[in-house]
Amino acid sequence: MLLFTMKRLGLAVLVAFTVSFISFSLLFLAGDPAVAMAGETASGEDIEAVRRLYGFDRPMLVQYADWLLSAVQFDFGQSYYFQMPVSELVLSRLGVTMTLGVCGITFAILTAVPLGVAAAIRPNSLIDRVALFLSVAGQAMPSFWFGLILIVIFGIQLGWLPPSGASSPAHFVMPTIVLGYYAMPAIMRLTRAGMLDVLSSDYIRTARAKGAPEGRVLFRHALRNAIIPVVSLAAVQMGFMLGGSIVVESIFALHGAGYLAWESIARNDLPTVQALILVFSMFYIVFTFLADVLNAWLDPRMRSS
């Protein structure tokens, strides 16, 4: 098990390394960081000076190595726009995004899993059709539009929820729903499929033959097995949610890392963008790694292999 973990970790690091390299090269093509730093009104000489000062005239690989070396020490340079260390900047915004992400996935799980179980117990019934319809519809709805509609209905027309800002838990209700709903269909379908599969297996028949009440059969015996792949899926979806946070945070004016990403791209703040890409991919890698660990822990068959 330890060897397995070490191998996975090593691979994960390699993946993160590659992602950062690719994004660095992409941003390298961004045009001139020297121009971005010096400002639009700077003269040619000033730009040259900036270039030499910050080492933008060095070969790309050298610049990358330099960046990487600092990055592992959590120094991501200085934000062009905010004139403060990028690491500080990113850290200050991560809290909001993480909160949103956790709330979002929790919301998705709490709605999707029960729906999936209910649909599996009575296949082709009304609840099954409703669940499938919701999942198909959920996947088709653009998140930015959903957010705006919610704001119009609940924020403005009904006045129940605050449409923007992040100062109270109520502020997080609509963003959570908008962020979470996109993960719901996949989770629901997997739960449903897993339950349908498990419910027809022999050990469920054994449990019933032992005289177990149906509730116990469903949850302690069936769901316990069906949920295993769902855990992995949820962790992976959590990783994707960071991408979705860009849209959600923009609409709801939540000052999180996603919003920062959008701002920084619009302002050509390359160090911040580069750092955020790395941070987001690291989170995804960590979550999928956690998913694997959880998977192994939940499934005894994987533990001993």
Next chain:
Amino acid sequence: MTLSETHDPILKEITGPTPGQMLRKRVFGHQGLMIGVVVIAILTLVAIFAPLLAPHDPYAQSLMTRMEPPVFLGGEWEHPLGTDHLGRDYLSRLIYGARVSLMIGVIAALISGVIGTAMGVAAGYFGGRVDMVVTFLINVRLAMPVVLVALAVVAILGGSLQVVIIVLGLLLWDRFAVVMRASTLQVRNREYVSAARAIGASTPRVILSEIMPNIANNLIVVVTLEMAHAILLEAALSFLGLGVQPPTPSWGLMVSEGKNMMLFEPWMVVIPGVVLFVLVLAINLMGDGLRDVTAPENRS
């Protein structure tokens, strides 16, 4: 006395319909598939015949007729869905917007499909180092925050329809690779593949004539999924201002343009979203329907 040789009822054969008949029955009986196909067909026709269907030029601005409401809110039939903040006819922009969404969906899915399928089939068929490399690349791509990277690249290269299509095409190949790899792995050990190789068929031939037909049903499903994905992503990018640029009519862009007026003229936000929803829903229904209808259990 023995049992007479006449046909005994308990020995009756259970005859049934032919495979072709069964397929037709499944296809036309599948509600979701039919609805999806019909809606997509309609929208495709709308996109193709946009110049004939649109009442006005979608780019024609007119400051005199800005912000007119749609017909059902007191407007004129001249502009059935009203006009936007620059006086352009909303319905015409909506119709031309279908072109944008469909083009992006089809072309981006095509590009990413070719890339992903090539990688996935190669990884599944050749195994070994090829598989290791492809799997690694898939993991790298999955770790990349797509929205972020797409935004960044489009920002660098400047937003336009072509750029968005290419960027999405180059980013959305992951599911193709994963699914095609898994399908190829399943199929490559089947007997007809071994048989083909035993008679000396060349590798490209084996891949094309033995493997591809048997994984084609999975491919079709993924194509529809990624089409929907691309359309939604373009809409999001355009909404954030870093996708298709004005004045090109894109539904996502129209939502963005409308959001400032959202409180007073909510239709400007609602309508493009609804058509996006309908298109993506139809594509998903079609994809799910295709998956159901071509599931291996259904093959005789």
Next chain:
Amino acid sequence: MEKTLLSVRNLALNIPVGGGTLRAVRGIDFDVKRGETLCIVGESGSGKSLTSLALMGLLGKTIDRTADRMEFDGTDLLHAGAGTMRSLRGARMAMIFQEPMTSLNPAYTIGDQLIEALLLHRSVGRAAARARAVELLEKVGITGAANRLGQYPHQLSGGLRQRVMIAMALMCEPELIIADEPTTALDVTIQAQILRLLYDLGREMNMAMILITHDLGVVARVADKVAVMYAGELVETGPARDVFNTPSHPYTRGLLRCIPQPGKTERGSTLGTIPGIVPSLIGDVEGCAFRTRCPHAEDACRAAIPRHEEGTHAFRCIHPDGKRHAEEEAIA
């Protein structure tokens, strides 16, 4: 004379399928007394497994179950509510299935699953339940029982898992055990051990047993009573000795010819086969279902078939004297 524990009259199972209704079980009768072992023999598709599931109330909702009587020690199984069935299952009526590899929950230890079998029906402390689990594991011949409790199913071989299943079935000391082909999925050497185990336990605990199998060799070893099932009907029933010595139905004779019998089968002679296939049971089926494969079939076999009884030995055939054609078949 032992009391009748289980009594079944005219059990029928109908399954709606694409082309109509499949009459999987068509009116069967049997009794099981306390401590008695009944073997239900038949080929695949004869309806034997469905019968056992019908007794336990484990059939799917789509299957239509009817009977004139289905009683277990005075309790009406046919109309019993879910709660009543649950209190019977595992406690007084237990079942062992065919596939030991998939019949145990992979997510829990075998200890947990054994203990659950007891705690579902008896309020005892966990420690007491644990002790009983160890006791039963030892009884079924598993060594190092205490350590095994913490193991997971995937860590055990098929034979061991089946022993665990048997132990699990015995946790509450049931009065009736239904074993559906318990040894079919196991190695031949293990088969004999498991059978012996079941036989000994049955005797020791005075348990009634319904053993379902397609293997006549098994029947010969453990059965008190035999019921031969073909295409949803019991074509011959009776004490094991009688059925083996004087098989009265052509199908029974056919089955016996298929296996070598020590003392009877001559060296060098060919083993018999029963030509033909099981008929379609969809829609109304009249007459004898075996007529398409029977060497003595006549037109009269298409109508209703009479049932003949000689004491406790019964069979269904138009020929009242079951022995008559036996010699002809032996020569053919």
